[in-house]
Amino acid sequence: xxxxxxxxxxxxxxxxxxxxxxxxxxxxxxxxxxxxxxxxxxxxxxxxxxxxxxxxxxxxxxxxxxxxxxxxxxxxxxxxxxxxxxxxxxxxxxxxx
Numbered sequence: 001x002x003x004x005x006x007x008x009x010x011x012x013x014x015x016x017x018x019x020x021x022x023x024x025x026x027x028x029x030x031x032x033x034x035x036x037x038x039x040x041x042x043x044x045x046x047x048x049x050x051x052x053x054x055x056x057x058x059x060x061x062x063x064x065x066x067x068x069x070x071x072x073x074x075x076x077x078x079x080x081x082x083x084x085x086x087x088x089x090x091x092x093x094x095x096x097x
Contacts, residue, residue: 013062014064014080014083014086015086017058017059017062017064018059018064018083018086020055022045022047022051022052022055023055023058023059024087024090025044025045025047026041026045026052026055026056026059026065026076027078027083027084027086027087028084028087029041029044029045030065030076030077030078030084031078031081031083031084031087034077035068035075035076035077036075036076036077037073037074037075037076038052038053038056038073038074038076039073041056041076056076060076063079063080064078064079064080064083065077065078065079066078066079
């Protein structure tokens, strides 16, 4: 398998961005639900709201999430639907760590 340098750089950028348990949990929740609010993500991930908001802003800034405002709520969704394939790979991985 050969990947060109730009694809490798993009993959590294994405992997660095999602390399945190909370961010992976957000991706897992958003792959199962089209959109979720911060409160819904807080309940589903068990993460404190301030820390979760920090991760969501980071993921949005780096282009992995989209937002939509609905009244006073902000709804998050995956910008890259294929991002959930990373979770499938992790789940299938039989690494002995």
